[in-house]
Amino acid sequence: MIFDKKILKSYIVPNSETKGSSPILRNPEDIETLEFKELSDLRTIYDVFWKSVREAPNNDFLGYRPFNEETRKFMPYQFISYKDASIIAENFGAGVVQVKLDRLKRSGATEKEIEETQARNWPVGIYSANRPEWQIIDKGLCTQSLYSVALYDTLGKTAYEYIVNHSSTTMIVCTLDKIPKILLSSSRIPNVKTIICIDPFTESNYVTNNDPTLTIPSPFNIKSVNILKSWAKQLDIDLYDFNEIQEIGKQSRIPHFPPKPENIYTLLYTSGTTGNPKGVISTHENYASAAVSTYLSRGFQMDNDDIFLSYLPLPHAYGRTTENYMIVMKGKIGYYSGNVGRIVEDLHALQPTYFAGVPRLLNRFYDVLTAKTINLPGKEGEICRKAVQEKISNLHKGLGVNHKKWDELIFNKTKAMISSKLRQINTGSAPLEPRVCDFLIVSLICKITEGYAMSETSSTGIMQQGVYISNGDTGIPFHGVEVKLIDIPEMNYLVTDLPLARGEVCMRGKNIFGGYLKDPEKTKEALIGDGWIASGDVAQINLDGTISIIDRKKSIFKMAQGVYISPEKIENVLIKHPLILQAFVTGQSVKEYLVGVIVPDPETFIPWAKKLIQSQTHTNTESYSFETLVKNNLVKNTLLADIESICRETGLNGFEIIKNLYLEHKPFDVETNGILTPTMKLKRFDAIRYYAKIIDQLYNENN
Structure with missing residues (x-):
C-alpha cells in the first residue's frame, strides 16, 4: 500500500495491517488514544443535555414559526430557552412513567410487571415530523432512562405497525393527525395501550409549526378531538395530550432516573433495501460519543451563538446526532415549517450559521442560485460566470472562499438568499457533484464538508476535516473512530491493490451499535468481531490517507458469463x-x-x-x-x-x-x-x- 507522507491526513496505526485487512486509520489527533481529550464527562445523552442546561440556562434552544390563521402565513421564529425546555422535559418524562404505572395498577398488573416498569429501560414510540416537542420528548425520556422508538410513514404503509409490534412498544407519542391511524390499526398493534398527543386538546393552547394543510383536523377542531377521545375509550386505550402529561409529571414529583452509558438511548429502524426494517439498538454511550466526536471533528470552532435549521428527519441517525451536537454547543435549533418546499423561506427567516443536508436538497439550492447568476442571459450572466470561474480557481489554489470585489458585487447577495450568517454546510447520504459543491462554496461563501456514516455508527464515521477542497473523497476518520478495509475477493477488491488499497469499509469505536433487535443472524453479519462493523460499502484509501467510497458490496449480482x-x-x-x-x-x-x-x-x-x-x-x-x-x-x-x-x-x-x-x-x-x-x-x-x-x-x- 502506498501513501504520500508529505500530504498524509490520516494517522496510520503502525503494524496494524493483517492478511486481508488494510492498516488501521485514525484521526491524526488520536495517535496515542481514542479517548476524547475534551468533554470526556459526557457519557450519556442525559449528560449532554443537562450540562448545557446548567451552563447556558438562558440561551435560546428550540424555535418554530407559528402559523397565522388570519394572514395564512408563517410568522418569525419564536424560541424557548434551555431552562424552560428542561422543565417541560423533566415533567414530561415523569408523567410518562406515572401514567404507565397508573395503567398497570388499574388493570390489575402483577407485582413483577410493576417492578419492571419502575426499573425503566422500556420503549416509547415517537410518531411526528420534526418540531420542538420531538426534541423535548427525547430528552424527557432520557431523564427517566426510557428509550425512543422512531416511527415514520416513509418506510411504507404498514411498516409502523411492524415496528410497534417488533419493538414491544405500548405507548406512542404522536401528532393529532396520527391518532385516527393508530386507532384504526389498534387490532393489529394490540400492545399499544396509551397515546399521548403532542398537540393540545384545548383551543387556547393550540399552535403548530406544521403546514396546516397537512394536519387533520386543521388547525383545531374540538368536535373531532371529542370523537377521538370517545373512540379511544371504546378500545380501552388511554388518550392524553402533551399538557396533561406534563401536569401529571409535575404532580407526581418522580425524581430523575439517569441512564447509564450502556442503557438503550434509541431504537432506529433502518429502511433497508430488502425485507422488513431492522431495529438498530443504540446506547447512550453510542450517541454521546457521536455528539462529542462530531464537535471535535468539525475542523473549525463553533460556539453557542450558532444556529441550525432542523429538517433532517429525527427518526434518522443523521438528524438525531446533528441536533445532539448542537446541544453540546449550547446552540439554537430552529425547526422547518413542515414542508420541504419552504426550506429556503425557513432558512431566510432563521438565518442559520450551520446547515446539514443531503445532495438532493443542495442540488435545489444550486438550481435556485444558478438561475440568478451564471444562467442569466446577456452581460449579467457573462459577469457572473467570470466571477464564479475566478473564485473557483482561487479556491483550488488554496486562496480561500472570499473575494472582496466579487463578493460585494454578487455573492453577498446570493448568500443572503439562503442565510447571510451561513458558515458551514454538511452533506451526506450520497455524493455531491464537485461542480455543485464548488459553485455552492463560492456563491454562499461558506465551507462544505462531505461525510460517510451509517445508522449503525450513530451517524459518525468518516468526514472531511480542516479547510481543504475535496477530490471526491469523504475525508478521514472522526475523532474516536478507527477505519480499515477488508478484502472482497468476489468483487476483485483487495487491500493489496496498487496504487490504492480497496475493500469493504469497517469501523470501530464507542459509536458502534450493539446489534439488531431480535435478529442475531443479521447482527452477526454486521458485527464481525473485535468491535468492528462491516459496512457493506466499498472504498479506497487514497495517497493522502483520505477515504473514497467507490461501490456497494450488497448489490452485486452475477451475469450469465x-x-x-x-x-x-x-x-x-x-x-x-x-x-x-x-x-x-x-x-x-x-x-x-x-x-x-x-x-x-x-x-x-x-x-x-x-x-x-x-x-x-x-x-x-x-x-x-x-x-x-x-x-x-x-x-x-x-x-x-x-x-x-x-x-x-x-x-x-x-x-x-x-x-x-x-x-x-x-x-x-x-x-x-x-x-x-x-x-x-x-x-x-x-x-x-x-x-x-x-x-x-x-x-x-x-x-
Whole structure:
C-alpha cells in the first residue's frame, strides 16, 4: 500500500495491517488514544443535555414559526430557552412513567410487571415530523432512562405497525393527525395501550409549526378531538395530550432516573433495501460519543451563538446526532415549517450559521442560485460566470472562499438568499457533484464538508476535516473512530491493490451499535468481531490517507458469463451525465448484458431532445412534452450511444455498459412508486419488481 507522507491526513496505526485487512486509520489527533481529550464527562445523552442546561440556562434552544390563521402565513421564529425546555422535559418524562404505572395498577398488573416498569429501560414510540416537542420528548425520556422508538410513514404503509409490534412498544407519542391511524390499526398493534398527543386538546393552547394543510383536523377542531377521545375509550386505550402529561409529571414529583452509558438511548429502524426494517439498538454511550466526536471533528470552532435549521428527519441517525451536537454547543435549533418546499423561506427567516443536508436538497439550492447568476442571459450572466470561474480557481489554489470585489458585487447577495450568517454546510447520504459543491462554496461563501456514516455508527464515521477542497473523497476518520478495509475477493477488491488499497469499509469505536433487535443472524453479519462493523460499502484509501467510497458490496449480482456486476458503480457513472437525473441498472443471471431505466433531468433533457429532433427530422417540437420526448426512439438511441461513450471513457468494462434503456419521465421517489428509501437510496429489489415488464421488454427488443 502506498501513501504520500508529505500530504498524509490520516494517522496510520503502525503494524496494524493483517492478511486481508488494510492498516488501521485514525484521526491524526488520536495517535496515542481514542479517548476524547475534551468533554470526556459526557457519557450519556442525559449528560449532554443537562450540562448545557446548567451552563447556558438562558440561551435560546428550540424555535418554530407559528402559523397565522388570519394572514395564512408563517410568522418569525419564536424560541424557548434551555431552562424552560428542561422543565417541560423533566415533567414530561415523569408523567410518562406515572401514567404507565397508573395503567398497570388499574388493570390489575402483577407485582413483577410493576417492578419492571419502575426499573425503566422500556420503549416509547415517537410518531411526528420534526418540531420542538420531538426534541423535548427525547430528552424527557432520557431523564427517566426510557428509550425512543422512531416511527415514520416513509418506510411504507404498514411498516409502523411492524415496528410497534417488533419493538414491544405500548405507548406512542404522536401528532393529532396520527391518532385516527393508530386507532384504526389498534387490532393489529394490540400492545399499544396509551397515546399521548403532542398537540393540545384545548383551543387556547393550540399552535403548530406544521403546514396546516397537512394536519387533520386543521388547525383545531374540538368536535373531532371529542370523537377521538370517545373512540379511544371504546378500545380501552388511554388518550392524553402533551399538557396533561406534563401536569401529571409535575404532580407526581418522580425524581430523575439517569441512564447509564450502556442503557438503550434509541431504537432506529433502518429502511433497508430488502425485507422488513431492522431495529438498530443504540446506547447512550453510542450517541454521546457521536455528539462529542462530531464537535471535535468539525475542523473549525463553533460556539453557542450558532444556529441550525432542523429538517433532517429525527427518526434518522443523521438528524438525531446533528441536533445532539448542537446541544453540546449550547446552540439554537430552529425547526422547518413542515414542508420541504419552504426550506429556503425557513432558512431566510432563521438565518442559520450551520446547515446539514443531503445532495438532493443542495442540488435545489444550486438550481435556485444558478438561475440568478451564471444562467442569466446577456452581460449579467457573462459577469457572473467570470466571477464564479475566478473564485473557483482561487479556491483550488488554496486562496480561500472570499473575494472582496466579487463578493460585494454578487455573492453577498446570493448568500443572503439562503442565510447571510451561513458558515458551514454538511452533506451526506450520497455524493455531491464537485461542480455543485464548488459553485455552492463560492456563491454562499461558506465551507462544505462531505461525510460517510451509517445508522449503525450513530451517524459518525468518516468526514472531511480542516479547510481543504475535496477530490471526491469523504475525508478521514472522526475523532474516536478507527477505519480499515477488508478484502472482497468476489468483487476483485483487495487491500493489496496498487496504487490504492480497496475493500469493504469497517469501523470501530464507542459509536458502534450493539446489534439488531431480535435478529442475531443479521447482527452477526454486521458485527464481525473485535468491535468492528462491516459496512457493506466499498472504498479506497487514497495517497493522502483520505477515504473514497467507490461501490456497494450488497448489490452485486452475477451475469450469465460468470462476471460479478456492481450496478451502483455503473449508476454513479450514469448520474454524472448532465442529461440524467436518476438511473437504475439491472441484469439477469441468464443474460450476458445489462439494461437500465433512466430518469432524465427535465431542465437539461427537454431542450436537448427538442433540438435533436428538430435538427434530424426538421419537425417543430415546440409543443412536445417531457412525456412525449422520452418515448422518441431517436432521442433514446442517441442518449444510449452517448452513455456508451462516457462509460468507456471512465474505464468501465464492456460488460458493465447497458445495451438497452427505458426513459422514464416519473422520478424514483419514496411515496409514489416506493422505490427509494427515506434516505433516497434505491430499493433495488422493489425497483426490479416495479419495472419487471419493462425489463423483460428491454431484453425482448434486443433479442
